[in-house]
Amino acid sequence: MERKLDETTVLVCDEAGALSIAGIMGGSETEVSGDTKNVLLEGASWNMINIRKTARAQNLPSEASYRYSRGVHPSMAERGVRRGLELMHTWGGGEVVAGLVDNYPLPPRTPVVEISAADVKRWLGIELPAKQIADLLTRLDFKVELSGEIIRATCPDTRLDIGEGVTGKADLIEEVARVYGYDNIPEIRLADVLPPQKGNPVLEKEERVRDLLVAFGLQEVISYRWSTPEKEARRIAPGAEADGKPYIKMLNPLSYDKAFLRHSVMSSVLDVAEHNSRIRERLSYFEIGPIFLQGEEAGLPDELRRLGIVMAGQRQPAGWQPADTSNMDFFDLKGVIEGLLNGLRLRGVRFEPAEAPSFHPGKCARVLVGEQQIGVFGELHPRVREQFDWSATLKGAVVAGEFDMDLLLQLVPPMYQTENLPTFPPVLEDLALVLDEAVPADKVEAFIRQTGGKLLSDVRLFDVFRSELIGAGKKSLAYSLTYQAPDRTLKDDEIKQLRNKIIKRLEHEVSAKLRS
Incomplete structure (x- = not known):
């Protein structure tokens, strides 16, 4: 068998050529067979790091490399040879020829x-x-x-x-x-006063994100930071443009499938979900980790924190009690994002229709806090879904998203104001509206909240209805409104006046009509 050696490989040789790879394996010239009569014992001490690297590079583990890669003191070489001679003489009947050649030019200093x-x-x-x-x-x-x-x-x-x-x-x-x-050793209480402890606000906020997502039923995964352009291209519909930035190649990759620094955390979570779809009926994962993008200037890449989420499969696992085993969709992920941002006490959150190469047209949205976009999510484009090897048992949509963790954590307020528990009873009322199909529900909700002011404590969409009875290109949105004052019980006249004000505003802004 021929092996290709590099310049760091140490060989034991005689005048005729190489006899062995030092500290790892001997060649055919040094083999012992049943006909062997004369044996020359060699005892040596090799550089353990060199032996470890050579054995790994040659994929040649051996008893010798196991020992030498962990270190053998030079003084043990002579002892090993003498012990070997003793055993061969005692148990093998060998005759020991006098003489021991020792080359020990640089004895190490004993500590x-x-x-x-x-x-x-x-x-x-x-x-x-x-x-x-x-x-x-x-x-x-x-x-x-x-x-x-x-x-x-x-x-x-x-x-x-x-x-x-x-x-x-x-x-x-x-x-x-x-x-x-x-x-x-006894436990001893520290005698000195502990110095003031400095917190890590960024880490604390990131842990809060993790806690909220786990509370919503997601599982955290931790994947490799490495990938390949071909693997990450699966998250983009064929023919669509990627981010256009070059991938950064590792100088010493473990393997080709881990040779490049990744551009997307969502892509890594999709790989995990693809693998687990063979053994799970419900996939609900997230990961917080870095991506690496080459900047305008040469040098180290930009390391950016991202949050990736993937959800698919059943809403609830089947059990002995009735459960909602229907498949998750776009609105399940939207609900998780709303809950996350609400739990972080962010204000001014809104969702707008968007287009992205990973997602289904018409089932994609971007998330904004004020005027800053923190992420995009949606249902995977059918042609993107085809590029993954999902289990045949996985039904329904696969929804996913990727979010800018650096920006998200910057927007989380360091402190927020709490409100006293209400002491006066609320008044609940439903409001059903008929309006054009193209009008977003969150736009309607924004107008309702603006008009209701402080006396309108909550607005919740609870029904969407479409039918020929209300006309083509129309839809009905039903909202549950909660009126409440902090200092008194609201009267019917006050509520009626506020309701009429809301209806007039919606008629003017979005041409909504009160559904009879």
């Missing part, structure tokens, strides 16, 4: 570390006599010299993990704690 009982007390919080500390280290094969309160420890060759200087002191005190017993 010598000094600690004191005061160091142990300062690091561990316990008082141990210097003699007891020395005894503990002696039990671990350290050569210990005790001079008053100073313990000078020489490390055994087998302990390659012990450093020098400050690092070595920390390593040695850790060994003392380990042998003394962690359970024997």
Whole structure:
């Protein structure tokens, strides 16, 4: 078998050529068979990092590489050879030929570390006599010299993990704690006053987003930050334009499918949902993570935080009690977004029809807070859905969205005002309107709220009706209105006057008629 070696690979050779890949595997020239009569033993110490990298690059794990990649002290090479000769002579009947060739030009310096009982007390919080500390280290094969309160420890060759200087002191005190017993170290209350703690508002707001989404029944996923342009192109309908920015390729990718930094978190969540559609009837996932876009100037890419959401399948899993097992649609995701933004105490939220290459025409919306767009969501375009390998059991729409987390968290108010619980009873009233199909429901709701003022505490759309009875190109929207005053019980005349004012405003603004 031929192998391609790079310049970092170490070979053991003689005058005729290579005999083995050092510390990993011997060649055919060094094999031992049933006819072998003479054996030459080689003991060596190799650079453990080089052995580890070479074994991985050659995909050649072995007993030798397992040991050498973890480190073998040079002094162990001679001991290993002598032990091998002893076993072959004792149990194999071999004759040992006198002579040992040893090439040991640069012996490593054996770490010598000094600690004191005061160091142990300062690091561990316990008082141990210097003699007891020395005894503990002696039990671990350290050569210990005790001079008053100073313990000078020489490390055994087998302990390659012990450093020098400050690092070595920390390593040695850790060994003392380990042998003394962690359970024997008492808990000690801090004597000093804790300094003022600084919060992390951005992290706290992000955790609030997670808590709200989980409360709405979504599961958080964490996916790789890497993808490929081909995989991410599946989220865009064929023929539609992508973001136009180049993908950033990794210098040392784990594999080709993880060779590029991603442009979309929603694409990653779609991959998770696609995989899980084989084992789940309800898919409801979100992820908060970075995307990487190359800016105008050369250099490091812009790392932007995004929120991706994907929902599909049954609204509720079937159980022993009646449940709504119908499939989720556009309005389920819209409800989650409304609940999220309301839970973050954002004001001035509105939804507008939009077009995006990932979503179905007419079933896509953008979310605005004031005049700033924080995201787009909708039902996946049929041609986008075809590019994913969904389970045949997944019925209904797949709805998804991607949102700008950086902007969203900036808009979350640091403080908000609470309202006192009402002490006077509310008055509930339904209002059914007939208007053109093209008029958005949220526009109607905005006019109702503006006209109702402070006495209108809540507006809720509860029915949408279409029929030839109300005319072609028309629809009926039914709203539940809640009137309430903070300082008195409203009278019928006040409510009637306010209702008439709302109806006149809607007649003027959107040509709405009161449905009889």
